[in-house]
Amino acid sequence: MKLSGKVILIALVWLAVFVQVFINRGIERQENVVEAFSSSEAIPVEACVSAYGEFGEMELAAKTKETMLRNLAKKLGITDGYDITASEGDSYRESTLTKEGKYGKTVIQIVSLDTINEERQPITQQTIICDITVYDDMEYAMECKELLEDIYEEIGIKASMNVYLKGKTPGALTLERRQEIVDTLLEQLNASVVQVIDNDDYYCLYGYTNRFDRVIYQYGKKINVNLAVTYDENEDMTYLHLAVPYISQPF
DSSP, X not given: OOHHHHHHHHHHHHHHHHHHHHHSTTOTTHHHHHHHHHTOOSSOOEEEEXXXXXXXXXXXXXXXXXXXXXXXXXXXXOOSSOEEEEEEOSSEEEEEXXXXXXXXXXXXEEEEEEEEOTTSOEEEEEEEEEEEEEESOHHHHHHHHHHHHHHHHHTTOOOEEEEEEEEEEESOOOHXXXXXXXXXXXXXXXXXXXXXXXXXXXXXXXXXXXXXXXXXXXXXXXXXXXXXXXXXXXXXXXXXXXXXXXXXXXX
């Protein structure tokens, strides 16, 4: 294997280890792992931490939602420089706070969905969604995940968390190199393959590991690891996407 290939694989090993550290609190030597991964220049990484949870069945006025968004932003350390917008459809209304900066982006939403409960009565379900994207600062991304968990717990919501990492490496990967990368990540995560989609546009793998508690079901099978490999001809760049439990971002 060429030296560049070894460097890529080493970086990907740290990618897999980082996901484990990111998801599971209490793992020893977290700082050392993050430090080692962050020092790798082979694959610049972007991390996105997402959380959502149901706030309850109730009506919320637009002003109330705006106040809630400001309070949530403040808990995340955001006090100014953000925008608040509102939109609606036939059966939903959403208020969104967006903060964009040089080192990341934060989006907080309160979504009101008109639906029917088990007694066939009309209700409005309120859901709080937070997405934090961080560039080049993995330690802060970890802090954001823990902070989001604490905030949701404080307001009485059981949060569903999703962690997504994106990396890139110059050039196109051969099929052999791509398989080597996939096998390495699966080994590091102790994950088994559930489904693979391989076409001219992208390679996408869904897998399962018992190392992570949260799972989703696809065709009746457990899924909690999602890996994708894409290639941009214009940039001559291969992008690697890894998420637990699934990739929610477009690729």
